[in-house]
């Protein structure tokens with residue numbers, strides 16, 4: 001790989017990123033990279049700082065220190081509406097669908113930054129092809145959907161912005177086992193179709209199975225970063241996160 005390719009390959013670069021809520025340091029000097037085409041997971045216990053890290057990457061909480069670059073441009077201290085335009089979409093913890101709007105309206109909201117009507121219509125078709133249940137329920141209020149369907153809707157809505165980087169916060173949380181499998185299959189498919197993904201998950205086993213690389217966070221710090229396969233066979237990780 002020559003230098004220009006190497007530069008292009010790096011999509012997201014966070015350096016010494018910090019997030020604090022008053023006196024609580026939730027994220028402490030985290031270095032994190034996501035390269036174009038990768039599926040990278042971030043695992044760690046409840047309260048480790050995963051959500052805070054994702055939120056700071058997309059400008060929903062301010063960084064108290066450090067930098068974020070995306071395709072070479074600085075995103076540090078940029079507001080979230082501007083970060084969305086750079087091509088970063090977040091599927092938040094707890095899905096965040098608009099429950100009183102219909103499924104179709106939720107998906108259209110995902111495309112609010114775009115103006116290419118024909119392409120939006122075609123992307124809507126693609127989301128409906130990917131998630132036939134959403135198509136069947138297109139005119140239903142999102143609040144009437146099951147948890148799994150709402151997760152599909154949240155992912156579909158994020159895809160409607162045609163993201164360069166998709167941030168997923170605990171997509172399998174609270175779902176029945178079959179639906180968890182389905183969501184992970186969907187994540188793998190989206191990745192194989194070329195969307196770069198940063199996946200936060202408490203289900204470390206499945207997250208490491210689908211990911212190329214992974215980071216482990218403990219008390220706000222990244223304590224391990226490696227190929228997903230290496231993390232999955234790391235005795236420390238196995239004991240702490242894979243229940244062995």
Ligand SMILES: Nc1ncnc2c1ncn2[C@@H]1O[C@H](COP(=O)(O)OP(=O)(O)O)[C@@H](O)[C@H]1O
Nearest residue numbers: 021024026044045046047048049050051052053
């Ligand atoms: N809005 C907030 N105000 C104050 N403290 C917060 C807030 N959000 C998260 N925290 C604290 O920051 C730490 C990290 O939380 P979070 O990023 O949600 O971790 P995770 O997603 O890994 O469970 C926890 O100690 C949590 O209590």
Ligand SMILES: [Mg+2]
Nearest residue numbers: 050051052093
């Ligand atoms: Mg969280």
